[in-house]
Amino acid sequence: xxxxxxxxxxxxxxxxxxxxxxxxxxxxxxxxxxxxxxxxxxxxxxxxxxxxxxxxxxxxxxxxxxxxxxxxxxxxxxxxxxxxxxxxxxxxxxxxxxxxxxxxxxxxxxx
Amino acid sequence: xxxxxxxxxxxxxxxxxxxxxxxxxxxxxxxxxxxxxxxxxxxxxxxxxxxxxxxxxxxxxxxxxxxxxxxxxxxxxxxxxxxxxxxxxxxxxxxxxxxxxxxxxxxxxxxxxxxx
Numbered sequence: 272x273x274x275x276x277x278x279x280x281x282x283x284x285x286x287x288x289x290x291x292x293x294x295x296x297x298x299x300x301x302x303x304x305x306x307x308x309x310x311x312x313x314x315x316x317x318x319x320x321x322x323x324x325x326x327x328x329x330x331x332x333x334x335x336x337x338x339x340x341x342x343x344x345x346x347x348x349x350x351x352x353x354x355x356x357x358x359x360x361x362x363x364x365x366x367x368x369x370x371x372x373x374x375x376x377x378x379x380x381x382x
Numbered sequence: 383x384x385x386x387x388x389x390x391x392x393x394x395x396x397x398x399x400x401x402x403x404x405x406x407x408x409x410x411x412x413x414x415x416x417x418x419x420x421x422x423x424x425x426x427x428x429x430x431x432x433x434x435x436x437x438x439x440x441x442x443x444x445x446x447x448x449x450x451x452x453x454x455x456x457x458x459x460x461x462x463x464x465x466x467x468x469x470x471x472x473x474x475x476x477x478x479x480x481x482x483x484x485x486x487x488x489x490x491x492x493x494x495x496x497x498x
Contacts (some may be wrong), residue, residue, distance in 0.1 A: 305428055305486070307487075312491070313489075313491055314386070314473050314474075314475070314489025314490050314491050315425065315487070315489050316489070317486035317487065317488075320486065347455060360424045360425075362424075368413075368479065369415075369427055369430060370415070370422030370427070370487055371427065372417075372423070372425045372426070372427075373424050374423055374424050375422070375423070375424050
């Protein structure tokens with residue numbers, strides 16, 4: 272079936288550097304794409320979303336880029352902090368409004 | 383705390399026993415979702431409700447699983463005749479669905495099931 276996947280299972284960055292987490296999706300009919308952050312022992316937490324008719328959206332220290340041509344989604348975190356260490360999931364929402372999650376990327380921030 | 387509440391947080395049971403999890407969503411949210419998550423994987427969709435109506439149930443869900451949301455508020459997820467493969471974190475989430483936007487999901491901290 273359709274799925275959302277991730278290129279890299281882990282990413283290690285130095286504190287203060289920018290982080291880029293990538294995701295490939297396969298369902299071109301999805302209306303929304305979302306990034307969630309999950310810390311150990313907690314449920315996923317919404318970070319930012321982007322509608323399929325957009326290619327870029329910025330939040331506080333985060334930017335999501337959507338490239339529909341190659342079905343690619345990325346999350347950029349500026350000035351990465353130790354508190355950003357977590358697992359990041361990309362997710363897509365097709366017309367059924369059921370959120371479909373990918374497998375996740377673990378981000379390690381080195382002090 | 384007005385977030386999504388799940389209980390019990392941890393449940394250890396023997397194979398063949400029944401278990402029930404409860405989720406109390408954020409009060410004004412009309413949608414409620416159940417997901418299952420195993421180690422290293424993303425949450426896997428199980429089912430969701432809009433108010434008291436169960437709108438979709440995953441084809442991966444066997445008939446041993448049943449969920450209810452009787453009054454459109456809290457929900458229960460029951461697993462009958464548990465198997466070791468049912469061991470996972472069961473996550474509940476709620477959202478406001480307004481028709482024009484799916485709305486972000488607000489997750490609880492999950493109920494971890496261990497089947498011995």
